[in-house]
Amino acid sequence: MENIIINSTSKTPEVAFLAEARTMKLSGRSIPENSIDFFAPLIEWADGLCSIDGFVEVNIRLEYFNTSSSKCLMDLLKRIESSSVDACVNWFYEEEDEDMLEAGEDYDAIIDLPFKLIATETL
Amino acid sequence: MSDLNFSNRKTNPQSFMPQGDTVVVGYAGEFKPVTSDFLLGWLERLNAENSSLSRIKSKRIFRAAVELIQNLIHHSHSSNSTFLVSKSEDGKIYTLMSTNPVNTIQADKLASAINSIKDTDDEDLRGLKLNVLERESRSSHGGGGMGLLDLTLLSYGNISYEFLPWSEGLLLYCLTVQIHSIPS
Numbered sequence: 001m002e003n004i005i006i007n008s009t010s011k012t013p014e015v016a017f018l019a020e021a022r023t024m025k026l027s028g029r030s031i032p033e034n035s036i037d038f039f040a041p042l043i044e045w046a047d048g049l050c051s052i053d054g055f056v057e058v059n060i061r062l063e064y065f066n067t068s069s070s071k072c073l074m075d076l077l078k079r080i081e082s083s084s085v086d087a088c089v090n091w092f093y094e095e096e097d098e099d100m101l102e103a104g105e106d107y108d109a110i111i112d113l114p115f116k117l118i119a120t121e122t123l
Numbered sequence: 124m125s126d127l128n129f130s131n132r133k134t135n136p137q138s139f140m141p142q143g144d145t146v147v148v149g150y151a152g153e154f155k156p157v158t159s160d161f162l163l164g165w166l167e168r169l170n171a172e173n174s175s176l177s178r179i180k181s182k183r184i185f186r187a188a189v190e191l192i193q194n195l196i197h198h199s200h201s202s203n204s205t206f207l208v209s210k211s212e213d214g215k216i217y218t219l220m221s222t223n224p225v226n227t228i229q230a231d232k233l234a235s236a237i238n239s240i241k242d243t244d245d246e247d248l249r250g251l252k253l254n255v256l257e258r259e260s261r262s263s264h265g266g267g268g269m270g271l272l273d274l275t276l277l278s279y280g281n282i283s284y285e286f287l288p289w290s291e292g293l294l295l296y297c298l299t300v301q302i303h304s305i306p307s
Contacts (some may be wrong), residue, residue, distance in 0.1 A: 010163070010164065011160070031189050031193075033156050033193055033196055033197070052267045054143060059304065063182075064182060064185065064186055064189070066186075066189050066190065066193060066194075067190065067269035067270050067272075067273050068269075070269065071256065071269070072213065073186060074256055074257070094178075094179075095176070096179055097179055097182065098179075099179075099182070099183065099186075099277075102249070106249070106252070106253055106256060109253060110256065123220075
């Protein structure tokens, strides 16, 4: 499997999906007008990785995301949840940012994967 | 149409600003992704330069702006759309407003959607949001009706709308969201 490395833009996050390390990282902001276009290849890649046995780590360090990204993020996490691999999600948020903490709690309530909510000084 | 808030005020967006407010960012015309880049970049720069604005409040203003502007990009194809951000004299309240023409069917749907969530408490709103996030389908651009829910949560229910007479078969939909200080 090829890695997916995408630099961040003013509307899309930095993506580091690494096949050998079996990690997926999204950081920055995710506010594209069409989130499906952005997330579709990432979800497809995650499906591929999750078809191979082994542990998968997901690291989400998002500063902002729009509501359409939130649905796509849900799709990504649901695909991992419904696969046979063991996985964990590390959800990083700025320590004073209750909105992003609540967003992490929302995903944790829906997705049946080990979820760590990690407060950091800066993202 | 009985639930709609009609008004006869002028359709100049500045007439919706609370008295004493100053304009932070304003734009009138057609909304395209490039318009969004410009407006959001501008708003973000101004917020960053405002040392009295907390980072968390600044993020809330930005998130509300993203939802309002993207709503205009997806649902309004009129050159008569507007987006305006103003702040109160003491800088504590930011008012974000969008206007765009809609037909009466859209107006009924919008009024019904906002009326159904406007007076819902935060906990129930979060429950509704979870439900939409988990179960409901979405539109072709990825949203799923979550924008209004998110705006209501971000503003602690300080969201309101009006419909002004516009032209034959159309009304001007004016959506206003106020971001106050975050309660401790």
